[in-house]
Amino acid sequence: MPLYTVEGVVLRTREYGERDRLVTLLDREGVRRTVLAKGVRRPKSSLAAGVQPYTHSRFLLWKGRSLDGVSQVQVLEALTGLRASLEALAAAAYVAELAEAFTQEGAASPGVFPVVLAVLRRLDAAPADGRVHALWLRHAELRLLDLAGLGMQLDACQGCGRPLAAEAAPTAAAGDPRPLPGAGRPAAYSAEAGGVLCERCAPERPAALPLDPATWQVLRRVRRLTPTLAARLRPGDAVLARAAEVVQTHLVYHLGRPFRSHGFLAILEEARWSSGAPR
Numbered sequence: 446m447p448l449y450t451v452e453g454v455v456l457r458t459r460e461y462g463e464r465d466r467l468v469t470l471l472d473r474e475g476v477r478r479t480v481l482a483k484g485v486r487r488p489k490s491s492l493a494a495g496v497q498p499y500t501h502s503r504f505l506l507w508k509g510r511s512l513d514g515v516s517q518v519q520v521l522e523a524l525t526g527l528r529a530s531l532e533a534l535a536a537a538a539y540v541a542e543l544a545e546a547f548t549q550e551g552a553a554s555p556g557v558f559p560v561v562l563a564v565l566r567r568l569d570a571a572p573a574d575g576r577v578h579a580l581w582l583r584h585a586e587l588r589l590l591d592l593a594g595l596g597m598q599l600d601a602c603q604g605c606g607r608p609l610a611a612e613a614a615p616t617a618a619a620g621d622p623r624p625l626p627g628a629g630r631p632a633a634y635s636a637e638a639g640g641v642l643c644e645r646c647a648p649e650r651p652a653a654l655p656l657d658p659a660t661w662q663v664l665r666r667v668r669r670l671t672p673t674l675a676a677r678l679r680p681g682d683a684v685l686a687r688a689a690e691v692v693q694t695h696l697v698y699h700l701g702r703p704f705r706s707h708g709f710l711a712i713l714e715e716a717r718w719s720s721g722a723p724r
């Protein structure tokens with residue numbers, strides 16, 4: 446049986462037959478592969494550790510007629526730290542669901558693997574902090590959207606084309622960053638329009654979500670920064686909640702599918718915010 450090697454992260458597994466599991470993994474080239482891990486549910490299976498969800502492994506795969514399978518697996522990074530809290534685990538599940546949505550079985554989606562692995566590594570290494578998790582997740586969403594050519598239009602109003610700035614009125618004071626001449630203030634987000642609307646254009650689309658300048662700034666920064674730098678931003682809870690809602694609306698509109706694990710994450714976040722739990 447021909448063999449080949451693939452490095453990747455496990456996105457999810459599901460039971461198959463009596464003793465096997467189907468493993469969905471994302472390889473370095475951004476190819477999604479569903480492979481069979483035979484006998485993995487037997488006690489002492491040598492494959493079990495390497496095919497755990499969110500594990501980064503090197504797989505020796507055999508080529509089957511309809512389905513390929515795992516012959517051997519070597520764990521590169523167990524990333525078990527992300528199982529330390531329900532929030533981190535829920536965030537990892539959402540990242541995996543995003544990765545599936547932005548990739549195709551057997552076809553490459555370049556750039557997706559590093560985004561996914563970087564966020565899983567951060568979730569593994571850091572203590573549970575829902576606010577930081579939220580920034581990492583927004584980073585992953587915005588980067589994956591950009592890679593897919595579905596990026597949110599954040600720099601110019603999608604109604605009139607004016608550039609956008611947090612402060613519309615130019616001031617004589619040498620404040621930095623200085624507002625662009627003629628710039629509008631961001632006021633709303635419209636999935637239909639593909640991005641942000643200025644305060645003049647927002648009333649023309651009553652279905653658009655309100656988007657305040659602070660949330661707009663956070664989205665622009667999170668998209669640009671590495672996960673480590675994004676985690677240093679300190680937005681308030683209302684801004685984080687609005688950012689999550691706006692990006693989720695964009696994702697669902699453009700991908701045409703809801704995200705199960707995002708719903709669970711939202712419940713966890715709401716519980717944290719309403720209980721005033723330590724952040």
Ligand SMILES: [Zn+2]
Nearest residue numbers: 602605643646
């Ligand atoms: Zn406008």
